[in-house]
Amino acid sequence: MNSEFIIAVHSLVLLAHKPDCMASSEEIAANVCTHPARVRKVLGFLRKRGYVATREGSGGGYKLLKDPSDMTLADIYREMAAGSLTPTWCSGNPEMDCMVGSNMQDVMNSVFCGAEQKLESYFAEITIGQMLSRIKERQHA
Amino acid sequence: MNSEFIIAVHSLVLLAHKPDCMASSEEIAANVCTHPARVRKVLGFLRKRGYVATREGSGGGYKLLKDPSDMTLADIYREMAAGSLTPTWCSGNPEMDCMVGSNMQDVMNSVFCGAEQKLESYFAEITIGQMLSRIKERQHA
DNA sequence: TTCAACTGTAACTGCTAATATTACAGTAAC
DNA sequence: GTTACTGTAATATTAGCAGTTACAGTTGAA
Numbered sequence: 001m002n003s004e005f006i007i008a009v010h011s012l013v014l015l016a017h018k019p020d021c022m023a024s025s026e027e028i029a030a031n032v033c034t035h036p037a038r039v040r041k042v043l044g045f046l047r048k049r050g051y052v053a054t055r056e057g058s059g060g061g062y063k064l065l066k067d068p069s070d071m072t073l074a075d076i077y078r079e080m081a082a083g084s085l086t087p088t089w090c091s092g093n094p095e096m097d098c099m100v101g102s103n104m105q106d107v108m109n110s111v112f113c114g115a116e117q118k119l120e121s122y123f124a125e126i127t128i129g130q131m132l133s134r135i136k137e138r139q140h141a
Numbered sequence: 142m143n144s145e146f147i148i149a150v151h152s153l154v155l156l157a158h159k160p161d162c163m164a165s166s167e168e169i170a171a172n173v174c175t176h177p178a179r180v181r182k183v184l185g186f187l188r189k190r191g192y193v194a195t196r197e198g199s200g201g202g203y204k205l206l207k208d209p210s211d212m213t214l215a216d217i218y219r220e221m222a223a224g225s226l227t228p229t230w231c232s233g234n235p236e237m238d239c240m241v242g243s244n245m246q247d248v249m250n251s252v253f254c255g256a257e258q259k260l261e262s263y264f265a266e267i268t269i270g271q272m273l274s275r276i277k278e279r280q281h282a
Numbered sequence: 283t284t285c286a287a288c289t290g291t292a293a294c295t296g297c298t299a300a301t302a303t304t305a306c307a308g309t310a311a312c
Numbered sequence: 313g314t315t316a317c318t319g320t321a322a323t324a325t326t327a328g329c330a331g332t333t334a335c336a337g338t339t340g341a342a
Contacts, residue, residue, distance in 0.1 A: 001228040003330070006249060010232045014241045024288065031242040033230045033333055040289060057339020058287040061333090073252070085226070087142040089301080091151040091173040100155045101172040103276040108147065110275070111214070115263055122259045126252060134251070135244040144301075165317065176302055181318060198310025199316040229299090230330075 002081035007032055007042045009076055012051065012128045013135070016068040022061035042080070048069060050081055068129035074120045086112040143222035148173055148183045150217055153269045156193065157209040163202035183221070185191070190220055209270035215261045225258060227253040 010032045015023060025036040025043070032039065043062050046052050051071065053063045092104035151173045156164060166184070184203050187193050192212065194204045233245035233252040 001226060001253065003228060003230040003232075006228060006230065006232050009249070010241075010245055013245070017241050026288090033234055033242075034232065036163070036289095037291085037332070038330075041291080044290060050194060054289065055339080056287095056337075058285095059340060060288045060338080062289095063275070085142060087144060087147060089144040089147065091144075091147050091175065093174055099280050100151075100158050100273075100276055101174075102166045106149050106152070106279060107272060107275045111267060111272075112142065114162055114238070115260055117294045118259050118263045120257055122256055131248060131252075133242075133247045135241055138244045138247060139240050167317090178303070178320085179301075182320080185319060193290080195318065197308075197316095197318045199314095200311060201309085201317045203318095 002084050003034075004038075004042050005077060005081040005084075007034060007038060007072060008046060008080050009128070009131065011039060011043055011062070012046070012064065012068070012076070013131045014073060015052065015062060015064040016128050016132050019064065020060070022063050024057065024061040026061065045079070068132060069127050069130040072124050073126045073131075074124035077120060077123050083116065085116050114121075143225045144175075145179075146181050146218060146222040146225075148175060148179060149187060149221050150214060150269070150272065152180060152184055152203070153187070153205065153209070153212060153217070154272045156203060157269050157273050160205060162265065163196065163200070163204050164204040169203065181252060186220070193244040209273060210268050212269040214264035214267045214269075214272075218264050226256065226257050 007025070011028050014028060014031055015021075027040040029036040029039045043052055047054050047062075049063070051066055053065050055061060055063075071090065086109070090105050090108065092101040092108075094102050094105060096102040152169050155164075155169060155172055166177040166180040169184070170180045173180065184193055184195065188195050188203075192205070192207055194206050196202060199246075227250070229247065231246050233242040233249075235243050235246060237243040
């Protein structure tokens, strides 16, 4: 899985944990353990999609716009990492003079499309709010 | 997805297509579009797991041992690519003094374990024989 | 009105993982 | 014993990705 998906989910969970709070890319990056520029890139993208609001300038940062229980991992997956299951590498060649070799790419592709759908429907059942709940449970355990 | 998974599946489908036929690593590699040494590595592994028989020396090569309808993609996935969904990169840090940052790795991990199970159960419903059937359908379409 | 603290982006570096390739010892058929 | 294979390890090469730097633009406050 794509690391931008993880950065996005982690950032949203963090923002859900401190509602109404602005968090700067530096704070978030320290929590996620990555570079602030990566956080800005990911959250800048989520801003365009309406998940967060940003404020530039002094005292600025990022803030949740949506309800944590209205954001699923499937939404984030589609935004940040769609198609990441399907391999870049592929075998066979449609020009080939062999039934197996020439059709394998298409068949393999349909297999991975199906897998992608299964994955999305699994992610669709997990919200950012639930992620936060799971973290709280683990904390108190 | 791991390319060795694809090489394994493609090779098995190819062998299923020509039963009782020995195919050399060179023939298979030409069909898969990769290097013979990679095919030997992958099929050598499948030999140890009982999927194929190999014969060294002149006229040697690889041959299917199992019934194509008895081999599922889940079997191959577990052998060749288990855990490939779970990202190597991970956010947060258990040592951190923040509930979210310190528990995120575990929670994220449990999410991906679940995803992996969904993926395996999907692959469990697709056999090598079915892959071959799909290829034949596509050929005649 | 200037300074300080931010975001937005693009460009670049460096690392790591994955694929390709080479090489050669071992083995079997003819 | 020669040819055609597998088995396997070592090495090169490539591509993708995370990390980093840099700087222009924006905002709030002294």
